[in-house]
Amino acid sequence: MPAPKPRDAVAIAGPLGIIAGRGPLPCVLAESAEARGLPLHIVGIRGETREEIERFPHTWTRWGELGKLLAALDDHGCRDIVIIGGVDRPDFTKMRFDFGAIRNLPYIAGLRSGGDDHVLSRVVRFFEGKGYRVHGADDVAPELLAGVGPLGDRVPSAEDSADIDMAFQVVRALGRFDVGQAAVVANGHVLAVEAAEGTDAMLLRCAELRRTGRAGRSGRGVIVKAPKPGQERRVDLPTIGAETLNKAAEAGLAGVAVAAGRVLMAEPAATVAAANKLGLFLVGHTLADDAKGDATKPG
Amino acid sequence: MPAPKPRDAVAIAGPLGIIAGRGPLPCVLAESAEARGLPLHIVGIRGETREEIERFPHTWTRWGELGKLLAALDDHGCRDIVIIGGVDRPDFTKMRFDFGAIRNLPYIAGLRSGGDDHVLSRVVRFFEGKGYRVHGADDVAPELLAGVGPLGDRVPSAEDSADIDMAFQVVRALGRFDVGQAAVVANGHVLAVEAAEGTDAMLLRCAELRRTGRAGRSGRGVIVKAPKPGQERRVDLPTIGAETLNKAAEAGLAGVAVAAGRVLMAEPAATVAAANKLGLFLVGHTLADDAKGDATKPG
Numbered sequence: 001m002p003a004p005k006p007r008d009a010v011a012i013a014g015p016l017g018i019i020a021g022r023g024p025l026p027c028v029l030a031e032s033a034e035a036r037g038l039p040l041h042i043v044g045i046r047g048e049t050r051e052e053i054e055r056f057p058h059t060w061t062r063w064g065e066l067g068k069l070l071a072a073l074d075d076h077g078c079r080d081i082v083i084i085g086g087v088d089r090p091d092f093t094k095m096r097f098d099f100g101a102i103r104n105l106p107y108i109a110g111l112r113s114g115g116d117d118h119v120l121s122r123v124v125r126f127f128e129g130k131g132y133r134v135h136g137a138d139d140v141a142p143e144l145l146a147g148v149g150p151l152g153d154r155v156p157s158a159e160d161s162a163d164i165d166m167a168f169q170v171v172r173a174l175g176r177f178d179v180g181q182a183a184v185v186a187n188g189h190v191l192a193v194e195a196a197e198g199t200d201a202m203l204l205r206c207a208e209l210r211r212t213g214r215a216g217r218s219g220r221g222v223i224v225k226a227p228k229p230g231q232e233r234r235v236d237l238p239t240i241g242a243e244t245l246n247k248a249a250e251a252g253l254a255g256v257a258v259a260a261g262r263v264l265m266a267e268p269a270a271t272v273a274a275a276n277k278l279g280l281f282l283v284g285h286t287l288a289d290d291a292k293g294d295a296t297k298p299g
Numbered sequence: 300m301p302a303p304k305p306r307d308a309v310a311i312a313g314p315l316g317i318i319a320g321r322g323p324l325p326c327v328l329a330e331s332a333e334a335r336g337l338p339l340h341i342v343g344i345r346g347e348t349r350e351e352i353e354r355f356p357h358t359w360t361r362w363g364e365l366g367k368l369l370a371a372l373d374d375h376g377c378r379d380i381v382i383i384g385g386v387d388r389p390d391f392t393k394m395r396f397d398f399g400a401i402r403n404l405p406y407i408a409g410l411r412s413g414g415d416d417h418v419l420s421r422v423v424r425f426f427e428g429k430g431y432r433v434h435g436a437d438d439v440a441p442e443l444l445a446g447v448g449p450l451g452d453r454v455p456s457a458e459d460s461a462d463i464d465m466a467f468q469v470v471r472a473l474g475r476f477d478v479g480q481a482a483v484v485a486n487g488h489v490l491a492v493e494a495a496e497g498t499d500a501m502l503l504r505c506a507e508l509r510r511t512g513r514a515g516r517s518g519r520g521v522i523v524k525a526p527k528p529g530q531e532r533r534v535d536l537p538t539i540g541a542e543t544l545n546k547a548a549e550a551g552l553a554g555v556a557v558a559a560g561r562v563l564m565a566e567p568a569a570t571v572a573a574a575n576k577l578g579l580f581l582v583g584h585t586l587a588d589d590a591k592g593d594a595t596k597p598g
Contacts, residue, residue: 166476169476170473170476170478173472173473173475173476174469174472174473174489174492176472177465177468177469177472177489178488178489179469179488179489179492180489180492183494184494189477189478189495190473190476190477190478190479190494190495191494191495192494192495192496193473193478193479193492193493193494194492195482195483195489195490195491195492196488196489196490196491196508196513196514197491197504197507197508201504205496205500205504208496209495209496214495215495
């Protein structure tokens with residue numbers, strides 16, 4: 001099996017602005033950029049972003065302080081930006097808008113409806129409309145993308161592979177509805193499909209199904225994660241991390257399969273280590289759409 | 300709009316055996332059969348079936364007492380049977396099998412895997428293989444099937460209708476995976492897709508999404524319920540009741556849409572009354588597959 005061709009980072013000249021949501025990815029990305037000698041400035045959102053961004057040049061904002069966010073980018077000369085780390089759909093009724101936000105209220109109002117991808121595409125267009133170049137996290141740190149084939153010690157069994165194929169089909173069937181980056185299949189039985197609740201909540205539900213005897217024997221079943229067709233890659237690449245593996249283990253699953261080259265691994269080494277420690281497989285699958293590219297199907 | 304042609308009950312000669320799971324449907328069905336002058340015998344499962352079956356001729360069994368179940372049917376001359384009311388996927392490891400179950404262990408073992416419909420089709424084939432005629436609840440009590448058009452006082456808005464159409468498409472896209480009788484769509488955004496957790500759990504999840512501000516404005520969004528394509532109608536017709544309407548209201552939805560003639564209403568009058576009391580619409584939609592039949596699309 002030929003190794004997938006490593007992607008090169010996109011060449012970025014000026015300081016990189018990182019608009020940071022939840023989880024470890026904003027700092028992982030900042031580390032990757034710093035290692036490459038790229039100056040950067042992180043804009044965090046109180047209550048969403050981890051405090052560890054304070055290790056880097058940063059500005060804190062609150063939900064609704066769009067003016068402050070834009071000023072922070074401009075003050076630090078950031079014309080290239082990355083929007084990274086999920087956020088909960090904010091409660092607009094509790095938000096206090098600053099002047100910069102009020103000037104952009106028609107845009108903000110438009111975000112209240114529609115599927116995730118719909119919303120995120122509009123976020124990208126908003127920043128592009130103001131002259132920013134919006135990059136994907138994988139443009140800046142391609143080393144975070146999941147590779148092809150087994151990524152840890154274990155490999156899926158033939159039964160696991162059948163569950164993986166079915167789960168990818170489920171995700172694919174839902175993609176045109178702008179929903180569903182993930183699904184859980186055990187022994188040919190679809191246990192859960194992700195919609196607005198998110199991957200962690202879906203895995204907690206599977207753990208509950210397992211506890212109540214409705215998910216069959218423990219150690220069987222897989223979660224797959226893949227982008228939706230036409231998904232706005234630059235702001236919403238599906239992401240897994242060590243916590244995904246922990247929750248998959250709590251749900252009694254055999255392992256995790258992701259779309260190779262299309263899913264980010266927050267802290268790849270820690271994620272693979274978690275899989276090995278828990279005895280779960282972690283595998284990157286080439287999607288049918290990608291088969292014409294460099295990567296080949298594992299197994 | 301022409302009224303849907305009422306179906307006639309299937310002619311059944313001998314005593315009707317009702318194998319009863321959870322919820323009100325076993326008794327509702329027994330009442331319907333009694334009103335028609337049909338003798339019957341209910342076999343209940345302890346911990347699943349409501350005690351009110353004791354109003355009718357009945358036998359209690361426990362999970363695993365398949366021999367007792369078959370003997371109860373035979374002792375009361377039931378060759379025509381209905382299997383009605385959902386059961387949780389039982390925990391086979393905690394089951395005590397009687398002799399009749401042990402004789403049929405290869406069949407029982409086969410039930411442990413596969414999707415719901417897969418399992419239920421095998422249950423039907425098992426009883427048919429023993430010479431029973433297995434009827435659907437709608438064969439015995441066609442008056443329980445949801446009709447076409449608005450069933451209560453309220454009607455869906457244009458926006459609701461768009462959400463309904465999308466939700467039916469989601470359910471349809473998943474049907475070939477033997478999963479998903481229900482989905483929730485609000486304002487063009489898929490909030491939840493039902494898999495193994497069941498409709499009530501899915502609606503509770505939507506209520507949580509609403510509470511945490513991730514489901515938009517209350518009073519918007521619909522749940523649709525429809526059978527899976529090729530679903531074993533005789534043992535697994537999707538069902539709604541007053542509780543479905545209560546949970547939809549708790550999730551802040553605008554209403555409930557079902558596939559007309561393909562979804563059972565447990566206690567139709569109480570279900571419609573609940574919709575009216577809660578201010579939710581309740582509507583039966585003709586599926587595209589059915590459009591060649593008698594019913595026409597509402598609105």
